Amino acid sequence: MNLPLSPGAAKALALLQAAGYEAWIVGGCVRDALLGLPPKDYDLTTSALPEETQRVFAAYPRIETGLRHGTVTVLLEGEPLEITTYRVDGAYSDARHPDGVTFTRSLRQDAARRDFTINAMAYAPGQGLQDFFGGQADLAQGTIRAVGRAETRFHEDALRILRALRFASVLDFTLEAETHQAALACAPLLAAISPERVFSELGKLLCGKAAGRVLRTYPQVLGAVVPEILPMVGFDQRNAHHCYDVWTHTAVAVDHVPPELPLRLAMLFHDIGKPDTFSLGEDGQGHFYGHPRRSVELAEGILSRLRFPRRTRERVLTLVRYHDAVLEESPQRVRRWLNKLGPEVFFDLLAIQGGDAAAQAPAYCTRLDHLRRLEALARQVLDQAPCLTVRDLAVGGEDLLALGYRGPAIGRALRALLDQVLSETVSNEKNALLQRLAQMDAENTEKMEPCSKKKDP
Ligand code: ATP
Ligand code: MG
Numbered sequence: 001m002n003l004p005l006s007p008g009a010a011k012a013l014a015l016l017q018a019a020g021y022e023a024w025i026v027g028g029c030v031r032d033a034l035l036g037l038p039p040k041d042y043d044l045t046t047s048a049l050p051e052e053t054q055r056v057f058a059a060y061p062r063i064e065t066g067l068r069h070g071t072v073t074v075l076l077e078g079e080p081l082e083i084t085t086y087r088v089d090g091a092y093s094d095a096r097h098p099d100g101v102t103f104t105r106s107l108r109q110d111a112a113r114r115d116f117t118i119n120a121m122a123y124a125p126g127q128g129l130q131d132f133f134g135g136q137a138d139l140a141q142g143t144i145r146a147v148g149r150a151e152t153r154f155h156e157d158a159l160r161i162l163r164a165l166r167f168a169s170v171l172d173f174t175l176e177a178e179t180h181q182a183a184l185a186c187a188p189l190l191a192a193i194s195p196e197r198v199f200s201e202l203g204k205l206l207c208g209k210a211a212g213r214v215l216r217t218y219p220q221v222l223g224a225v226v227p228e229i230l231p232m233v234g235f236d237q238r239n240a241h242h243c244y245d246v247w248t249h250t251a252v253a254v255d256h257v258p259p260e261l262p263l264r265l266a267m268l269f270h271d272i273g274k275p276d277t278f279s280l281g282e283d284g285q286g287h288f289y290g291h292p293r294r295s296v297e298l299a300e301g302i303l304s305r306l307r308f309p310r311r312t313r314e315r316v317l318t319l320v321r322y323h324d325a326v327l328e329e330s331p332q333r334v335r336r337w338l339n340k341l342g343p344e345v346f347f348d349l350l351a352i353q354g355g356d357a358a359a360q361a362p363a364y365c366t367r368l369d370h371l372r373r374l375e376a377l378a379r380q381v382l383d384q385a386p387c388l389t390v391r392d393l394a395v396g397g398e399d400l401l402a403l404g405y406r407g408p409a410i411g412r413a414l415r416a417l418l419d420q421v422l423s424e425t426v427s428n429e430k431n432a433l434l435q436r437l438a439q440m441d442a443e444n445t446e447k448m449e450p451c452s453k454k455k456d457p
Pocket of ligand 2: 028029040041043
């Protein structure tokens with residue numbers, strides 16, 4: 001068997017072996033290479049003790065932050081390579097961190113501490129594949145199986161439960177029966193995991209190709225980290241637009257937006273406020289007045305708790321806030337939205353509304369045509385290089401300064417002009433804008449409002 005290696009990984013293996021140590025690529029890179037996917041990065045495992053590894057790579061740049069866990073990061077051929085000594089993890093008293101690590105000279109022991117059979121294989125050119133736990137067979141069958149007793153392994157480190165779901169989602173695999181049962185039984189242990197570790201696995205899970213199926217299968221596991229989702233599970237909408245309960249609708253909608261984190265998160269949270277805002281109309285139909293606002297509140301709490309970066313958070317909340325907004329098919333309205341959200345977020349909003357519509361009762365999927373027309377319209381509007389922000393105006397701060405405007409009055413006047421350009425009461429040409437400004441000033445004076453324009457003292 002020959003697996004492709006990056007130049008840096010090949011060189012690192014050769015250097016360690018030449019110095020008399022065993023060395024292998026291991027874990028995710030072996031799994032991905034066997035699947036024919038390009039490995040994201042190469043992790044190496046070796047019989048060399050950390051100080052021996054340091055000696056082998058003495059001539060190369062190294063980062064030693066992981067030394068306590070036996071990891072030396074070496075920069076070879078421009079690649080950072082994590083080289084870790086064969087390791088046995090000690091007991092886990094907190095279901096989070098091993099109390100201590102012990103180095104070993106046995107590759108098998110190192111493989112046994114790894115989470116899943118598909119992640120426990122090692123490979124080196126000339127030596128072939130080392131697969132102690134049937135990882136290759138599980139890869140072929142699309143199975144996530146814990147190495148050893150699943151329940152024990154989840155008790156040692158509960159994050160593995162979320163990792164199991166993450167790999168199931170990303171690879172479109174299923175959990176083997178014992179691993180599946182243990183994931184359900186041990187889910188409450190996830191509450192002890194640090195938000196940073198949860199955040200990373202959750203993000204990857206959501207962006208996987210089978211995210212919807214995993215969400216539908218494991219709401220209780222996700223609910224151990226994000227209990228706010230639980231009221232959605234099985235919540236009957238009692239509304240003709242909907243053929244699913246709120247959670248199933250959410251999971252289906254997640255699959256219908258591109259695998260980008262802000263979109264997937266916005267879909268996950270768009271209806272999270274529904275159970276709290278439910279009311280039954282006289283017609284027997286369920287309504288959820290004001291649910292986007294409640295969804296924003298709940299999502300904001302969750303995203304801050306899990307320490308999602310501020311930019312992601314803001315993008316998600318904007319999309320949740322407007323997921324139900326009525327978008328009219330007129331160039332003027334579209335220009336307003338483009339001005340309000342910026343083109344990128346506006347197109348994301350169309351994707352969100354599309355995901356939402358695709359997960360409703362089939363009779364109501366006609367909204368998809370409306371969204372396609374809106375997208376075409378927005379592209380047309382943008383092709384005309386429209387004026388969408390004050391920066392796009394044909395007059396600027398300089399012009400207003402020359403006219404005697406000072407301080408906040410400048411921003412106010414520019415925003416007022418932009419507003420008129422957006423509603424097409426004036427064209428974005430310098431003379432037209434200056435004329436309009438003079439008019440607005442005159443009107444303001446007539447109304448005896450304090451003049452927006454302040455002359456030099
Ligand atoms: P990715 O492609 O996302 O990097 P990966 O499998 O490489 O996936 P990493 O988090 O980079 O995942 O971990 C590298 C390897 O370390 C895994 O393949 C697995 O063998 C082992 N590992 C990582 N986290 C754990 C854990 N919590 N418990 C046991 N083994 C783990
Ligand atoms: Mg990795």
